Amino acid sequence: MVGSGIAGLAAAWELTSRSSDASVTVFDPGPPGGKIRTTQFEGRAVDEGPDAFLTRVPEAVQLCAELGITGELVGPAAGSSMVWWGGRLRPLPDGLVLGVPGRLSAIARSGILSPFGALRAGLDLLLPRTEIPDDLSVYDLVAARFGKEVATRLVDPLVGGIHAGRTDELSASATVPQLVSAARRSRSLLLALRTMGSAGPTGPVFLTPRLGLGRMVEVLVSKLKERGATFADRAVGPLAPTAGGGISVDGGERYDGVVLAAPAPAAAGLVDAVSPSAATGLREIDHASVVVVTMSFPAGSVPVPEGVNGFLVPRTAGRLMTACSFASAKWPHWGTAGRTLVRLSAGRSGDERAIGLGDDTLVERLSEELGIALSQRLPAPDSARVTRWAGSFPQYSVGHSRRVASIDAALASDQPGIALAGAAYRGAGIPACIGSGRRAAGILLAMTSPGRDRGLGVG
Ligand SMILES: Cc1cc2nc3c(=O)[nH]c(=O)nc-3n(C[C@H](O)[C@H](O)[C@H](O)COP(=O)(O)OP(=O)(O)OC[C@H]3O[C@@H](n4cnc5c(N)ncnc54)[C@H](O)[C@@H]3O)c2cc1C
Incomplete structure (x- = not known):
């Protein structure tokens, strides 16, 4: 594994779960966990980066179950969120899905929209279906249905906040696929979301270990070591093909496969020599x-x-x-x-x-x-x-999913045996990163022949 963030660790977990003869090395110059970092503050274990994971996307909940720490998970104290708009804090209206209204009366009462803005939002119920192209920005999708105020005052703080991005640049199909499919399915986005909302799961929306997300990393690393995985605290340099097949790391060790779970700009530097077009695509992700x-x-x-x-x-x-x-x-x-x-x-x-x-x-x-x-x-x-x-x-800019598909395709044809994982590709939340690591491990396992002693991993 190149990178011991949650994506790299999840890839190592999947490899060692599915293949007892896989020999796995995890390289990282920093401490395991990457952006998951729990340290002491005022005598308590307090997260410095992410503080919880979504339960609606199942991969993190599932991994915690496999690690035996489900009993340590806690949800946030029941509470609501507000938005700082127009000089004061105002409650976010009920029924929002990623900032998109599920109930018009609630957004009209919230005071976040002007009376005109609230009326414009209601037009979603009357307007003809919006033709959705292959991809468009989150802003364009929401503004077409509900108007600019919903897009800038509700959706931008929520969706833009999750991605630290601009909704007028973020790809709707990569960041809010559920809104895109609802808009494709139904004439009114509001009515489609109402149906989705009532079918949603119950229980806390977020969970986290009581000792912080670092606890998940600690248990994962300890169990990986029990399974024989090696941790090397150094950065991997450019990857290169080796004569008898496989990939060399730093011109030295040879591996059958590499899961590249370093952030995209670092990953680009590692594949420059083996796949220039994949490297170019990776550098395009801001x-x-x-x-x-x-x-x-x-x-x-x-x-x-x-x-x-x-x-x-x-x-x-x-x-x-x-x-x-x-x-x-x-x-x-x-x-x-x-x-x-x-x-x-x-x-x-x-x-x-x-x-x-x-x-x-x-x-x-x-x-x-x-x-x-x-x-x-x-x-x-x-x-x-x-x-x-x-x-x-x-930043998943418009066209992101196509860009990622071409990077994957370039790597697969230029240098089979390298699989990408991590936040830059198919979801930046912890569950999606875990999913990407497990998927990358599956790709490598499918490529290596059965029965062979597998040096995977490996960076
Ligand atoms: C402030 C903040 C808050 C967040 N809040 C949440 C939240 O509440 N919930 C949520 O689900 N998500 C949240 N996220 C997103 C989520 O934390 C990240 O997307 C996810 O942890 C990234 O995991 P990763 O494995 O892809 O990458 P990283 O965690 O970045 O790990 C990549 C690793 O690769 C290593 N590396 C780099 N170059 C090399 C090299 N050459 N050789 C070897 N190793 C290398 C790095 O040292 C690093 O450890 C938040 C992110 C941030 C920054």
């Missing part, structure tokens, strides 16, 4: 940078709205902050007596201000914005932790 600032305030000094887990900030609000999680309200196990924890995010595609600011400035500016949102002057936080995630969010 990435956005974000910063996560975790702050601890004395309890009572932050007026957290009752039953609210956090709020989103639309791009058009022009703030540095993109989202706020009332972390100790959302995850009670993160709380310590007498302390209120918040996690504030900044940075998205086209807004690189945050990544360039110093730690003190970030803490000062973001806590000041938090005070404005909550209409209360806040004290300086007692402690703060700044985590910079440079180039961390792959």
Whole structure:
């Protein structure tokens, strides 16, 4: 495996689950987990990057079951989300699916849309079916059905927030395939989503191990070692074909197959020599940078709205902050007596201000914005932790799925034995990354002949 993020680890898990004779090496210069990083903050294990996974997409729930840690999973405290719009925090209306309204009365009452915007949203029920091309931007899809206000005030903060991207650039088929298929199936998107919503699963939408997502990584690494996988803490250099078939890593060790689970820009550098066209395609996938600032305030000094887990900030609000999680309200196990924890995010595609600011400035500016949102002057936080995630969010621009299919095809024809996995291709959430790792392992296993001692993996 090249890369020990969750995609690379999932690939190693799949290989060792399906083939007892596979010899697997996982290369990574950094600690296992990649963007999953749980560290101590104020005496508690608090995630610095992702803090939970979706349950609707089953791969993470399934992996936790295989690892025997299902009993350790907890959901967020029941709570709602808000959006910072028009100078104050407003509850997100009920019935939204990725920001798209499922109930018109709820969005009309929310105050997030103007009366004209609410009326325009209702036109979805009357307009003829929208012809959906092969791909289009999320913004174009939503604005065609519900108008610009729903697209900029509801869908952009939610979908743009998930991807740290711009909905006028993000591919609808790659980021919101469920909306595209609903729009293709039905004349009214609202009516199609209402049917989907009522058929949805029950239980928490998100889960996470009580000791943080790092716990999943810790158990996975330990069980992989029990199965004989080797962990090499170094970066892999350019890959090259070897004379008798197979792939060499750094001009040295030879492997039957390689799962390339490093981020796309790093993966491009590794396949330059074996597949220039795959490398070009990989470099076309842009990435956005974000910063996560975790702050601890004395309890009572932050007026957290009752039953609210956090709020989103639309791009058009022009703030540095993109989202706020009332972390100790959302995850009670993160709380310590007498302390209120918040996690504030900044940075998205086209807004690189945050990544360039110093730690003190970030803490000062973001806590000041938090005070404005909550209409209360806040004290300086007692402690703060700044985590910079440079180039961390792959941007699935319009045409992404076709681009990924051509990269896969180029690699398969230029250098069979290399399979891609990770956030840059078919979903950036943890479940999708796990799925991509398992899929890549399956591709390698299908290519290697049965009964042969398999050096996989391997980077
Ligand atoms: C701030 C933040 C919050 C997020 N929140 C959520 C969330 O709440 N829920 C959710 O589902 N998702 C969330 N995500 C998305 C999710 O965390 C990531 O998409 C996912 O963890 C990426 O996994 P990966 O294995 O593809 O890549 P990574 O985790 O990036 O792992 C890639 C690994 O490859 C290694 N590598 C690079 N070059 C080489 C080389 N030459 N040789 C060997 N190794 C190399 C790197 O060191 C790294 O460890 C969040 C992401 C961020 C940044």
